[in-house]
Amino acid sequence: MSNTTYIGYYFKVQPLQPAVEILIAELGYAGFESFVETEEGVTAYIQKEEWNEDILDDIHILNSKEFKITYTFEDIEQTNWNAEWEKNFNPIIVDDQCSVRAPFHEKPDTKYDIIIEPKMSFGTGHHETTHMMIQHILKNDFEGKSVLDMGCGTGVLAILAEMKGAKPIDAVDYDNWCYLNSLENVERNNCKHITVIEGDASVLKNKKYDIIIANINRNILLQDMKTYVSCLNDKGMLFLSGFYNDDIPLIQTECGRHLLKFAEKLERNNWVSLKFLN
Numbered sequence: 001m002s003n004t005t006y007i008g009y010y011f012k013v014q015p016l017q018p019a020v021e022i023l024i025a026e027l028g029y030a031g032f033e034s035f036v037e038t039e040e041g042v043t044a045y046i047q048k049e050e051w052n053e054d055i056l057d058d059i060h061i062l063n064s065k066e067f068k069i070t071y072t073f074e075d076i077e078q079t080n081w082n083a084e085w086e087k088n089f090n091p092i093i094v095d096d097q098c099s100v101r102a103p104f105h106e107k108p109d110t111k112y113d114i115i116i117e118p119k120m121s122f123g124t125g126h127h128e129t130t131h132m133m134i135q136h137i138l139k140n141d142f143e144g145k146s147v148l149d150m151g152c153g154t155g156v157l158a159i160l161a162e163m164k165g166a167k168p169i170d171a172v173d174y175d176n177w178c179y180l181n182s183l184e185n186v187e188r189n190n191c192k193h194i195t196v197i198e199g200d201a202s203v204l205k206n207k208k209y210d211i212i213i214a215n216i217n218r219n220i221l222l223q224d225m226k227t228y229v230s231c232l233n234d235k236g237m238l239f240l241s242g243f244y245n246d247d248i249p250l251i252q253t254e255c256g257r258h259l260l261k262f263a264e265k266l267e268r269n270n271w272v273s274l275k276f277l278n
Contacts, residue, residue: 005048009073013041017270018244019067025217026059033177036089037127041069048075094134100156103188112138112163116154116185129215129241132266132273133157136239137213140275142166145210148231151220151242155182155196157213159189167193170207174200201227211237215273218243222254229258232278237263241273248272 009032013019020042024035032046046055056062062069091101091108098112107113130153137157143165149158152171161169171182171194179198186194197203201224210233214221221240232238238260240251245267251274252262260276267273 006045006076007048007051007073008076009044009046009071011041011044011069011071014068016041019061019064019069022061023059023069026061030055030058045076092131094131095138097138098134098160100134112160114156114159114163115188116156116159117181117188128268128271129273130156132268132271133213133215133239133241134160135266136264136273136275137161137164140211140237142211146208146233148172148204148207148209148212148214148228150201150212150214150224150228151216152182152196153178153215155185155194157215158182158194159185159191161211161213162191162193163189166211169194170197170209171195172197172199172203174198200224204228204231207231208233209236211239213239215241218247218250222250225254225258229260229278234278236278238276238278239273240276241271243272244270245272248274 011023013023020037024042027035027044031050032044034045036043061067089102091099091105093099093108093110097110098114099108099110100114100116101108102117103115134157137160142161145166147158147161147166147169149155149161149169149171152158152173155171158169158171171186173179173182176198179196182196186196204227209231212228212232214228221242228238243251255262255276260278262274263277264275265272
């Protein structure tokens, strides 16, 4: 791994949404393995051994007349990988209460201070969905509650849940890099009550939680809703994100089918996060 070379693609996108989300999805299918959303679009990385000169041929959104997408790309040596992340990863503060930062950032004056090394995992707090999920956790009572963080990415939401008194906590992600990164970040923040699990919804069989956090894409949420509900204790809370305003009717219909009651909506740049009660 020490001599692995990556290729970085720097996409400029106008207008940003939903083009960036579609672009990330298509690049993921093509073999790109990590993404950093920027003010102008998105930066995407792929291992050089997985790359070929026709890699973008099946990225259909590049041919869309609805969006203007331009890009440049370059080789990035593994030794420069951390420098790439440091360049793109700035600390954030949510509602003056919770900071999410890397180890090289100065410690801010916040009640909850989360230190993560994001590497190639999703969930730095910069994305609207992670930001809103942090807001939900800050506003709700997690003391002594059992929690599932589904699609945990960097583990940031599970870590904040423990800081707010939750236990025990399961943090689940099907992506091996996210699994390993969450393990590192859980240890880095001295968490004692988080179990990190590599897998999808099939690992939830016979498990029960007071609170479920699921920040994934719309189709996975709809597909796995039945499983989440079967794992949710009476009077439990379900927090969902990873979708747009236009997706709310589909999500609400599926939740209603399982007798969940809508409780709250947060919105940030057309992304939304919903709270439901069991």
